[in-house]
Amino acid sequence: MGRVGPGAVGRAGSVDVYGADPLGEDLQLALYLAYEPHYRALEGVAEDREWDPALLALRRPMEEVFLAELRAAAGGDAGDVAAALEPLLEEPVDGRGVSHRLLAEPDWGRMREYLAHRSLYQLKESDPQLWLVPRLEAGRAKAALMAVAFDEFGAGRAERVHARLFAELMAGAGLDPAYGRYTDLAPATTLATVNVMSLFGLHRSLRGAAAGNFAVLEITSSPGARRLAGALGRLGADERCLRFFTEHIEADAVHEQVMRRDVLGDLLDREPDLAPEVVFGIRATTLLDARWEAAVLAAWDEGRSSLRGPLPTA
Secondary structure, eight states: OOOOGGGOOOOOOOOTTTTOTTTTHHHHHHHHHHHHGTTTTOTTTTTGGGGGGHHHHHHHHHHHHHHHHHHHOOOOOOOOOHHHGGGGGOSSOOOOOOHHHHSSSOOOOHHHHHHHHHHHHHHTTTTTTGGGGGGTTTTHHHHHHHHHHHHHTGGOOOOOOHHHHHHHHHTTTHHHHHHTTTTOOOOHHHHHHHHHHHHHTTTTGHHHHHHHHHHHHHHHHHHHHHHHHHHHHTOOOOOHHHHHHHHHHHHHHHHHHHIIIIIHHHHHHHHHHHHHHHHHHHHHHHHHHHHHHHHHHHHHHSSSSSSSSOOOOO
């Protein structure tokens, strides 16, 4: 499974993926492209391929090996959701994350790389999480999740939709804000952080993991947004660059409480047997995020790009 142009996508066939690296570039890119018809059109791929049985048959074994790897890495089936979330509620003492580095050592080149990585998700922000909505019973969890999503999609104002704000941030940073523009530059560590959202969201059996994933995103967003807004301020970025992160500082601080108390709280009151899956979603998300951060920082420490190739500007 290698990288090919979009016009080369043909009928999905039988591919043996069980010997592939579950977190490697070939499998993660193939899985990302297999999910993409659920979000946007792929050039050269008919829209009715979204639910093509042959494509689903190709995707399923890739999901199985990815999921098996995540379960093995997450370890155990402990169902203590509060304990799983607790480390995320405190700022790390060492401050060694990517946002910490960008704040401490502001650099436009590295900031643009960061934005290119994140564009794979942020230009579809909260789209994967909305698949969780029909999986929830009518009640507090569903209502609370929709309240969070309402904010993510601009609270009724098109100009405030978070994906749109991120596109404006990219343009202000000298990047091309077109959806999917930097997919070909994304390494496996980046692809995996987005694929896990699609994997959890598209399977009702993984609704607990999807809820855990969404909780991690909202809990960790606000502190990181504050650091990144500070980094952009130190770089002299204009207001349209800052708007995306300043929007997340306050909003996601509230969302964190809503996700923990109302979404997870009500979900587990109704379906207590989902607790181990919620914990799995939390652990899998934090593990993949940690792998991504480690890879980016290692590349920067070695004086090379964290992307697969040079980053063209808009």
